[in-house]
Amino acid sequence: xxxxxxxxxxxxxxxxxxxxxxxxxxxxxxxxxxxxxxxxxxxxxxxxxxxxxxxxxxxxxxxxxxxxxxxxxxxxxxxxxxxxxxxxxxxxxxxxxxxxxxxxxxxxxxxxxxxxxxxxxxxxxxxxxxxxxxxxxxxxxxxxxxxxxxxxxxxxxxxxxxxxxxxxxxxxxxxxxxxxxxxxxxxxxxxxxxxxxxxxxxxxxxxxxxxxxxxxxxxxxxxxxxxxxxxxxxxx
Numbered sequence: 001x002x003x004x005x006x007x008x009x010x011x012x013x014x015x016x017x018x019x020x021x022x023x024x025x026x027x028x029x030x031x032x033x034x035x036x037x038x039x040x041x042x043x044x045x046x047x048x049x050x051x052x053x054x055x056x057x058x059x060x061x062x063x064x065x066x067x068x069x070x071x072x073x074x075x076x077x078x079x080x081x082x083x084x085x086x087x088x089x090x091x092x093x094x095x096x097x098x099x100x101x102x103x104x105x106x107x108x109x110x111x112x113x114x115x116x117x118x119x120x121x122x123x124x125x126x127x128x129x130x131x132x133x134x135x136x137x138x139x140x141x142x143x144x145x146x147x148x149x150x151x152x153x154x155x156x157x158x159x160x161x162x163x164x165x166x167x168x169x170x171x172x173x174x175x176x177x178x179x180x181x182x183x184x185x186x187x188x189x190x191x192x193x194x195x196x197x198x199x200x201x202x203x204x205x206x207x208x209x210x211x212x213x214x215x216x217x218x219x220x221x222x223x224x225x226x227x228x229x230x231x232x233x234x235x236x
Contacts, residue, residue: 055081
């Protein structure tokens with residue numbers, strides 16, 4: 001787990017993507033698509049972005065008019081998110097998702113691509129679910145077990161690359177990606193994100209669904225891809 005945390009912190013400090021206005025607006029539009037909530041719903045809602053990373057979705061939530069709190073385990077991620085969201089009022093904090101200390105409930109908990117990197121996905125889901133107020137929403141993106149040949153090959157390729165870079169320093173991993181896979185800055189960032197962290201657990205939709213039921217949520221997939229994009233509502 002510590003190696004995974006260090007990888008993400010290094011990533012956000014050294015491979016941060018310089019989001020254009022178009023990039024940020026596209027991520028704002030994705031929020032409505034992924035949650036299936038209209039843009040007007042977000043106005044003045046209390047929202048927490050758990051695992052804010054580079055701040056792209058934090059910016060989107062702010063621009064939709066939310067009262068946003070952004071949290072992450074990575075100091076570099078928090079610095080970057082503050083920079084990206086400089087035009088908005090934003091609450092921020094450093095947390096460990098497996099031991100969060102947050103005495104507040106939210107209309108929406110946004111958690112994109114985080115819980116499968118913790119080493120205890122079930123507990124991480126319980127913790128983020130506990131932040132949702134009654135009749136509030138939880139959005140999750142969780143790595144999915146592949147169900148077709150294309151998806152299986154993708155996962156196999158990532159696993160092979162993880163083995164190949166496992167003993168390299170972070171700088172050496174970047175060099176490997178540039179020399180063997182791609183030199184495009186955004187793709188370098190994406191490949192590093194995919195193959196550098198040691199913990200990358202995969203789950204079926206049914207597994208995640210059982211956990212959400214146990215936490216008292218109704219839920220549905222909003223975008224059908226290998227990874228699960230799930231909107232869930234408490235006591236629905």
